[in-house]
Amino acid sequence: MNTNQGKTVLITGCNRGIGLAFLDAFAESGATVLACVRSKDGEFVHHCDELSKKTGTEIVVFTADLSSEDSIKAFISELYKTKRKVDVLINNAGVVTKGILQMTTLQSIKDVFQINFFAQVQITQGVAKLMMRQKSGVIINMASIGGIDAYPAYTSYGCSKAAVIYFTKTMAQELAPYGIRVNAIAPSMVKTRMQEQMGEEANEEIMRRTALKRNAEPDEIAKLALFLASDDSSFITGQVYRIDGGLN
Numbered sequence: 001m002n003t004n005q006g007k008t009v010l011i012t013g014c015n016r017g018i019g020l021a022f023l024d025a026f027a028e029s030g031a032t033v034l035a036c037v038r039s040k041d042g043e044f045v046h047h048c049d050e051l052s053k054k055t056g057t058e059i060v061v062f063t064a065d066l067s068s069e070d071s072i073k074a075f076i077s078e079l080y081k082t083k084r085k086v087d088v089l090i091n092n093a094g095v096v097t098k099g100i101l102q103m104t105t106l107q108s109i110k111d112v113f114q115i116n117f118f119a120q121v122q123i124t125q126g127v128a129k130l131m132m133r134q135k136s137g138v139i140i141n142m143a144s145i146g147g148i149d150a151y152p153a154y155t156s157y158g159c160s161k162a163a164v165i166y167f168t169k170t171m172a173q174e175l176a177p178y179g180i181r182v183n184a185i186a187p188s189m190v191k192t193r194m195q196e197q198m199g200e201e202a203n204e205e206i207m208r209r210t211a212l213k214r215n216a217e218p219d220e221i222a223k224l225a226l227f228l229a230s231d232d233s234s235f236i237t238g239q240v241y242r243i244d245g246g247l248n
């Protein structure tokens, strides 16, 4: 049984894809959700209102453009002003780009790192300060099998996710004395817009090598996050969970 009832969970990039599955799953498990999205659109606000009514939980929407350090700074100070506790942080938002090294500009690698890595670091610094005061907390970082295995033409994405993995492991060590656990989830293909962006060739190659012969549903990733956020995983930290349908 997952024990996330009454917890407050901050999720980035939860207006679609895996993040949206996190939002739904945590609200349904009785957690208050602090939803951090790039912009508040009507459809998303409506979804949050309906979900909140259905589950009886509170959903508070914040905005931050993770490509901007100032925007993240403003979000963190808005979060502090609410004086809310944060029990769980899920660094989920991310982008993917494709291109062989010789066709990739340094700037485009930096742009991917900004969203997939530096933004996560900045948000973690801000939120960990609250968790350290509380002497408890859970941080879940969205990595990828792309940060573990080598895929030609995915240097920017893969390196940014490898950085997330190293960050997860070091943060687990640094924050353990404060009762904070830090883990990462590394999926292969999950049915979202990002998977479509990866293109036919990459999708076919992964499918060919996947034992279960299908892609993951976003809610299958959410089930792992529910477990890692809960006290059921109280002795697990510094780990990277592959969730890949038996990729070989």
Ligand SMILES: NC(=O)c1ccc[n+]([C@@H]2O[C@H](COP(=O)([O-])OP(=O)(O)OC[C@H]3O[C@@H](n4cnc5c(N)ncnc54)[C@H](OP(=O)(O)O)[C@@H]3O)[C@@H](O)[C@H]2O)c1
Binding pocket: 012, 013, 014, 015, 016, 017, 018, 019, 037, 038, 039, 064, 065, 066, 067, 091, 092, 093, 094, 095, 115, 142, 143, 144, 145, 186, 187, 188, 189, 190, 191, 192, 193, 194, 195
């Ligand atoms: N899908 C897969 O196959 C797969 C596999 C392994 C790992 N992952 C990882 O899982 C996480 C979620 O991926 P997904 O598949 O759900 O991707 P997705 O459907 O493309 O969603 C990406 C999310 O990140 C947000 N985002 C992107 N740039 C942003 C920015 N500058 N500021 C704020 N938010 C921003 C998007 O917001 P907007 O709607 O505003 O763009 C969206 O909410 C990512 O970290 C990804 O790397 C995915």
